[in-house]
Amino acid sequence: DTAVSQTPKYLVTQMGNDKSIKCEQNLGHDTMYWYKQDSKKFLKIMFSYNNKELIINETVPNRFSPKSPDKAHLNLHINSLELGDSAVYFCASSHRGPRYNEQFFGPGTRLTVL
């Protein structure tokens, strides 16, 4: 019973290619996120969707485009991949509450751009 799942686990590709990462959660949460973790393990939010609506869009190149077909899914498409895009990408989900949210993370997708 995986709560937050991502595919693929590993992605190795050439510079300039386009790739997608998929995320699904079965926790019934209404909010989903994409994070990027760099080589120094710094975790930074990229996007957040609440009920399929984009609510957080950090300073991310427009080559990155999230899509949420429904509350349980949030995909990330990346165009024209660059060397600097190499990182681990984490999907997460939570309930959007009035005071605080506790986020549940997927296992991550390690993207390597050659």
Place this chain on the structure above:
Amino acid sequence: TQLLEQSPQFLSIQEGENLTVYCNSSSVFSSLQWYRQEPGEGPVLLVTVVTGGEVKKLKRLTFQFGDARKDSSLHITAAQPGDTGLYLCAGDETGTASKLTFGTGTRLQVTL
């Protein structure tokens, strides 16, 4: 952008020792969370603290939220090899929509 600085950055200790990890910011957070991340996996929530001065215990782990809600600490008593991992604090920005700012991380290694 609010910044959460963690110290120390790296910590290597022997089993049975005690340790404290600090998470500091100049900004106020409505709540603060601690996560542990193991290699090849995503972060897993350990605890959430929401009230200034709050102390929470999770077995050998003690978490404290600063009175001003700008800082937090994690104390581990009698560390075990199973405590090895990357510890991340994360602050929930007051008045924003479900946005967590993560700390710089503390990598802990506990050896026999």
